[in-house]
Amino acid sequence: MNHTSGRTASDGADNDANDAEAYSLLMAYPEESDYYALLGLPRDPPPTDGAIRSAYRTLTLSFHPDKQPSELRDVAEQQFKRIQDAYESLIDPQKRVVYDLLGAEGVRREWGLRGSMGRGGELERQGKQAQVGVRAMKSDEFRDWFLEMMKRRERTVLNSMVKSKGSLVVGVKATDMITVNKDGDEVYLEMPSPKLSNFAVRYSFVTPFPSLQTVFGEDEKEDDEMENGEEAGKADKATGRPELEIYAGVAGGFQRLFNQVEFEYEDGETEMRNNITLGASTDRVITDRNPKGLLRRWPFSYFQNTLVSVGATALPETTLQANVTKSIVVTPGTKPFNVVLGTTFSRSIFEAPPMLNLQVTKSIGQKKTAFCSWSSGYLDWPLVIQTLFLPFVGEDVFLEHQEVSQLQVGIASQSPKLSPAFVEDDEEDVARSSEDEEEDEYEVIRARKREEEKAAEAWTVAISSSPVTNGIILKYSRNIFSGSAATDALSQWSSEKHYALPPANEPRSVRLDVNATVSMNLSLGWSIHGSRQVSELTRMGFGVSIQSRGLILSLSWARLGQRIRLPIVICAMDNVTADSATLVVLLPWLTYCAVEFGFIRPRERRNRRKLIAKRQKKLRQQIPRKRLESAQAIEIMADQVRRRQDKEYSRGGLVITKAEYGHYLSKRNADTEPAVTDVTIPVAALVDHGQLNISKKTAKFHILGFHDPAPLQQKTLKIWYQYHGKEHYVEANDAEGVNCPMRSHLVAA
Structure with a gap:
């Protein structure tokens, strides 16, 4: 007897979709308590201090350990501790700001040892005066201060990773890998004999300019306090210390490590230049924060908020570059022109004029930019100027390695x-x-x-x-x-x-x-x-290109500011044909597709399924304990909730008659019992002044008296309630909020 598999392509697609959904639920699964849900408060609009105190008093009346029978005292004490933690975090405006940004773990970390607000943290290092000022801030002011402080902390970490940059390029010559017959109609692949041909190494690092206090030995205490203080983040860009980037590199062939290039002039003199580079650069935004300063007056106001960058190289030749960047608004209300004007001095001003560069860009639509770039190249002074003003300078020679004038006009979509x-x-x-x-x-x-x-x-x-x-x-x-x-x-x-x-x-x-x-x-x-x-901060790449040297394959690796590139010349320019180029492009492409879809993605799917299964198993093991804790919490709050519901019923208000929460199975799995729990009492406990409001941002199984009966599965909250004596019904999944009463919930008679 032949057996055929019941699995179809659509079933495979459904399983992949279910795996992706389960994995997204796993990544977003909230491990720690939701303080708003625990106190029964909405996130939006934010609760007032009075609402937080009222919810806290109501819950402490129900869960105070001294008011419970002996068999419920332990669980009441645990819940009471959670309620206290939630209250202390939400009633403190500054802790609430951090909780809304980073959660309960963020509050513990920032108020703990070496946290921003804790002992040995940023605030303590700023001194007593700064501490008093920050602690006296209102919530909006503290939020701005905290965000700026976290931005500076993040920037410090990132700078420590990327401020030093390095690159390594190693060229490989393997031109005997691809050969073409004399007629050019057949392409042959052969085992190459690769040889290292050339290399290039470049390294750069950033260092701040020394301050005047450092040079003259003055006390920097006040500056340090200001730099670490509240205004440091705001003044960083405009008044922070300028930085100097120093770079060095060497390039050449492996046969002659420090390869030298010989230039011969018309007068017979020769000059030797090696391929070692050494230079430095810096930039600075020109701005004057003083409303009566010089840059506030015409015509100097034109230079306000102008970026000036300067660079110099000592090897292989002495050059000086300067760029000025400015945004110019021609008509108020229109998008600005961004203008970059630069100049490069490589020879004495008495020998030749500096090279000029001009770039103008303007946004012309959504994500589209028009640009025009012009470079004068290296030119000699006109003969008239040389004759009249520079008679003591000999005739200059135009070197082949120098740049020529160029003009580019185009459109770019970013x-x-x-x-x-x-x-x-x-x-x-x-x-x-x-x-x-x-x-x-x-x-x-x-x-x-x-x-x-x-x-x-x-x-x-x-x-x-x-x-x-x-x-x-x-x-x-x-x-x-x-x-x-x-x-x-x-x-x-x-x-x-x-x-x-x-x-x-x-x-x-x-x-x-x-x-x-x-x-x-x-x-x-x-x-x-x-x-x-290929990892959190690492990228790998592969490329194919046609250059003057021939057909080149290149492998690359990059992590933050560190880069390695390996170009391999596999075919000389004389042998490059359409067939050889197509072959070099298609073979790596097909190989990568086979690896990506035959190995990498199936392996990632298997790993995700293993992670989901492992996490589900751990969460399911916790269900009996969570169910018992929820049942005990419901038993503790039941009497008080019933009294409040009786008052609502007597005045025709909002009365919760039934509520369920869990994973409801589809019709195909109707024979399996759904994982659902009764949450009538916990939902009724959320009714406040005849209103029920559960935010869509609330993790519903963190509501006091709830538990998660179906971890990492889509769940639904179903509520039956009476309002003015009429039956209503509403349901919402985990991503939806609930607002009752509403006319749309009315059940037709």
């Missing part, structure tokens, strides 16, 4: 910023809307933005012209393969709120970058590069 704040802001906007139609519209917009964020599509089209070559530049980038965005922002803090990074509950996309250049003689140069995040 990808959206890949930041968790992008989605959170939309969620806040949706929360502000009380109309169902508006919420549906916001949901559609938010879903569209999520898709745009995942794709992160960007492109550039430009026309380039110079005395050497003319052509069209095309660039295109996007994330391919379904999954989460290929890149994530590291920042979790802004001046608005804390943006917790979302869990990685789906495979990473691959970031694909395609660049092409078409010259006027129709010659084509192109490069294709794909990269994927």
Whole structure:
């Protein structure tokens, strides 16, 4: 007898969807108590101090250990301790700010040892005067101070990781890997004999300029206090110490480690230049915070909020670069022009004029920017100026390695910023809307933005012209393969709120970058590069390109500011044909697809299923204990809740007749008993002045008297109630809120 499997493709897709849903529930599963749910208070609108005290008094009347029989005293003491913790965190305006941002663990951490508000923390290091000022702040002021402080703390951590940057490039020559016959119609793959050809190493680090106090040995105590104080975060950009970036590098061939290039001038003199680079750069925003300062007066006001950057190199040749960046609004109410004007001095001003660079960009639509870039290149002074003003300077020589003038005009479309704040802001906007139609519209917009964020599509089209070559530049980038965005922002803090990074509950996309250049003689140069995040901060990539050296494969590794690249020349330029280029692109692509969909993603699905099963097993083992605690809590509060419900019934108010919470099975699993618990008493305990309000942000199984009967599964709260003697019914899942009474809940007779 032949047996056929009952599993179909649709069943496999359903299982994958169920796994993804269960994994998202696992990542978002709240482990610690929800203080608002515990006290029966709504999050939105925020409860007043009076409401918090009233809820606390009501619960302490029910759960005070001294008022319980001996068999319930232990559980009452446990619940009473939880209620006290919740009350102390919510009644303190500053603790409530931190709780809303970081939860109960955040409150314990920030008020604990070396936390921002605890012993040895940021506030204590600022001195007694700062402590008094911060503790006297109102909740809004404290929120701003705390967010700025957390931003500075995060920035310090990030800077410690990325302020020193290094890169290593090692070139490999394997041109005997691909050969083409004389007719050019057959391509042969052979075992290569690779040889190391060249290398490039670059390292840079950032250091602050020494202050005047350091130079002259003055006391820095006051400055340190200001720098660590409340105003430090606000003054960081404008008045913080400028920083100096120092960089050094070496490049050349492996045969001659410090390769030298010989330049011969017309007068027969020669100059030796090596491939070692050494330089430094810094930048500064010019601003005057004094309302009567010099930069507030015309014409100096034009330089207000202007970014000035200066760089210098000592090797391989002495140069000095300076750039000025300014946003200019031509007509009030329009988008500004961003102008960057730069100059480079590589020779004496008496020998040649400096090279000038000008770049102008302007936003012309949503995520689209028009740009124009011009460079003068290295030129000699005109003959008239040389004759009249520079007679003592000999005739200059135009060196081949120097840049030529160039003009680029184009349009670029930028990808959206890949930041968790992008989605959170939309969620806040949706929360502000009380109309169902508006919420549906916001949901559609938010879903569209999520898709745009995942794709992160960007492109550039430009026309380039110079005395050497003319052509069209095309660039295109996007994330391919379904999954989460290929890149994530590291920042979790802004001046608005804390943006917790979302869990990685789906495979990473691959970031694909395609660049092409078409010259006027129709010659084509192109490069294709794909990269994927392989760990939290590490990316690996693979690319193929055609350059003057030939057909090149490149492998890359990057982690924060550290980069390694390995370009391999596998085919000389003379042997590059359409067939060989296609072969080099398709083989790695097909290999990666096989690895991605045949190994990486199945392995991730298996790991997720194991994690879900392990966590579900642990949570299910806790169900009997949680059920017993809920039953004991219901027994403690039952008498007081019934008395309150009798008062509601006598005046025709809101009376909860029945409430259930749990996982209701579909019709296909009708034979299996649903995992549901009776929560009539806990729901009735939430009725306040004839109103029942359960926020959609509330973890329902954290409500006092609830427990989770079906961990990591979708659950529904069903409520039957009477209002003015008429029957009503409402149900809501874990992501929905409940507001009673409402006319739409009325049950038709």
